[in-house]
Amino acid sequence: MPKHPDPARRSERSRQAILDAARELVSEVGYAKVSIEAIAARAGVGKQTIYRWWRSKGAVIFDAFLALSEADEGGMALPDTGDIEADLKTVMRATVAEFADPAFEGPIRALTTEIINDPGLAAQYRERLAAPVDEVKKARLRSAQQAGQLAADLDLGVALELLYAPLFQRWIYRSGPLTPDYADTLVDLFLKATRP
């Protein structure tokens, strides 16, 4: 056992504290009002520690959200049991639960607010956050296409919109319950629309 704390482990703890602080602050005061200073103070590190790893406020906040979605999607891999209906229901039930969870939905609501009004931030979001996650989801749909479970000519980008956008809209407008039944209904409609 080392006498002094492992520097790599301490470094990882600081990194986590910074990402947690960034997410909390965006949720509390909104993206526009978050500063590097405030993130550093909340995380208990110096500003220079943040600038050692990230170039800008935007960069650290995006990594904070990226870390959240990696954690929540189990290392970015979607289940593939060969049963597309069962796998999508597993994924959509988990996604609906996330959107119904105040700890998760607060930061996403704050980020969405900024994205609506800032085309530059929207482009960064698509490139750095949405696109990598969408690629993981498309990989699962592609495997179902190859298994003959989804139409071969299906546009996978539009397919993801069809599957996820109803949940997104219901969440934004708080226009209906976010339940496991709702997740299943969306998967059933999606599969009916996209079967060969």
Added chain:
Amino acid sequence: MPKHPDPARRSERSRQAILDAARELVSEVGYAKVSIEAIAARAGVGKQTIYRWWRSKGAVIFDAFLALSEADEGGMALPDTGDIEADLKTVMRATVAEFADPAFEGPIRALTTEIINDPGLAAQYRERLAAPVDEVKKARLRSAQQAGQLAADLDLGVALELLYAPLFQRWIYRSGPLTPDYADTLVDLFLKATRP
């Protein structure tokens, strides 16, 4: 011809000027920063003229958006030629064009921003704006159900989410083109999902 302007006509002109001013100001400075004073000044009327017709800032702004959606939906009636595919493509092409039009999308973007962060405003929006428009859309879907063109057990609320939410999400994130082809694709997928 009357010597003096017709008071009813002048009244209608003031009403229109107030609604136009409310929409413009929400688009320019955001819902939170709009005041009754600013609307009155922009419309060239006194504050008392506004309070004669509306109880609050929220009330006049909702009427402003309601007037916009009534105008754009041709008096709130959806076409019913008996051909659900043709009718939905007409409607969705027009809706996509609206979302692609800066004059229309600016105010809606401002309002959506406020709705995301204000559950009370979200409830007002659902009750006063979304619900009446949704009822009109549901009436058209119900007529298609009665004609055996849509599944009899289809939940019409979820059906509207399936049809409109992909467009809404693509618009919010600016994540893809808003074209007539896209409108047609959404209708094709929707009909495949909802056929008997």
